[in-house]
Amino acid sequence: ETGVTQTPRHLVMGMTNKKSLKCEQHLGHNAMYWYKQSAKKPLELMFVYNFKEQTENNSVPSRFSPECPNSSHLFLHLHTLQPEDSALYLCASSPGQGSGYTFGSGTRLTVV
Amino acid sequence: AQSVTQLDSHVSVSEGTPVLLRCNYSSSYSPSLFWYVQHPNKGLQLLLKYTSAATLVKGINGFEAEFKKSETSFHLTKPSAHMSDAAEYFCVVSVSSNTGKLIFGQGTTLQVKP
Numbered sequence: 128e129t130g131v132t133q134t135p136r137h138l139v140m141g142m143t144n145k146k147s148l149k150c151e152q153h154l155g156h157n158a159m160y161w162y163k164q165s166a167k168k169p170l171e172l173m174f175v176y177n178f179k180e181q182t183e184n185n186s187v188p189s190r191f192s193p194e195c196p197n198s199s200h201l202f203l204h205l206h207t208l209q210p211e212d213s214a215l216y217l218c219a220s221s222p223g224q225g226s227g228y229t230f231g232s233g234t235r236l237t238v239v
Numbered sequence: 240a241q242s243v244t245q246l247d248s249h250v251s252v253s254e255g256t257p258v259l260l261r262c263n264y265s266s267s268y269s270p271s272l273f274w275y276v277q278h279p280n281k282g283l284q285l286l287l288k289y290t291s292a293a294t295l296v297k298g299i300n301g302f303e304a305e306f307k308k309s310e311t312s313f314h315l316t317k318p319s320a321h322m323s324d325a326a327e328y329f330c331v332v333s334v335s336s337n338t339g340k341l342i343f344g345q346g347t348t349l350q351v352k353p
Contacts, residue, residue, distance in 0.1 A: 129282065170329070170343045183340070217282055221341075227273050227331075228341060230282040 130154045133218050133231035140208065141239055148203040148234045150218030159201040160228065161193060162217040170217070176201060208238045241266045243332045245344035253352050258302075258317040260347045262330030265311065271333035272313045273341070274304055278326045286328075289313065300324070325351045 131152045140146050150159065161173040175183035176195040190212075192204040201218055215235050219228035246261040264270060274286040287298025294306040304315045313330060330344040 129284070131282075133282075169345045172340070175340060215280075219283075226271075227275075227285045227288050228283070230275075230284070232282040233280075235280065 129229050129231065131218060131220055131229050131231035133216075133234050135234060136232065137235045137237075139237045139239060140205070142208060142210075144208075145204070145206040147205065148216055148218075148236075150201040150203075150231055152199055152220040152229070152231075154220060154222075154229060156220035156222050156229070157198060158221045158223060159195065159198075160219045160221075161201065161203055162219065164215040164217055164233070166214075173203075205236075208236075210238050212236065213238045241270060241332045241334050241342055243330050243342055243344040245328075245330050245347050247347050248345065249348045249350070251350040251352060252320045254322055255319050258315070258320045258324065258349065260315040260328050260330075260349065262313045262315065262344060263311050264313060264330070264332045266332060272304075272306060273331040273333075274298065274302070274313075274315050275329040275331060275343075276326050277329065277346075283329065286315070320349075320351045322351050322353065325349055 134149045157178050159176045163171045172185050173187045174193045179195050190207050194202040215233045217233045218231045221228045242265045244263045272289045275283040276286050277283045286302050287296045289296045289306045297303045302317045304313050306313055327346045327348050329346050331341045334340040
């Protein structure tokens, strides 16, 4: 365990479904991140939250909707996804500038 | 602007031989640099980090990296590869901001042959 917990570990969903990914950390970190990792592509930063406020949205389609109710929890709500959205979704947290990230184990998402 | 380039997409070594994974960075200020490892179907694990202290940084599992400002490099090395070292390795540079945002390299796949 890294201190960042992601659930579920695996998710298969149809294109018309609505599902949510959950990320939780109790490391006292102030920043939380969502990354998408597709096969043969570099990690793509999706969203950044700092002290519960969204500070970055990297032109992510609106079918991905993040939510950060407090500094310990981060969600990614999914609806009407496309097959190309199938990927490993990684959550990370950090104490701030110059510090590394602590990653969760990821959610392997398959859209059918 | 900050950026990072991993010079090899794939490195293959024999077990017991040295490992060298190359990384060059670009930064307009003194950066923080990291190496992460990702085993198949796992999240990323921090191997080591450089934050303007000693230029030779020791990490977990026998890995180390040397920060060379004159060459803008931060290569990862290990004297003797083990089968369990087979994984994807990412070189990472920090962005100067309050969010602690990191920029990841494209990754290098390390194959270890028996």
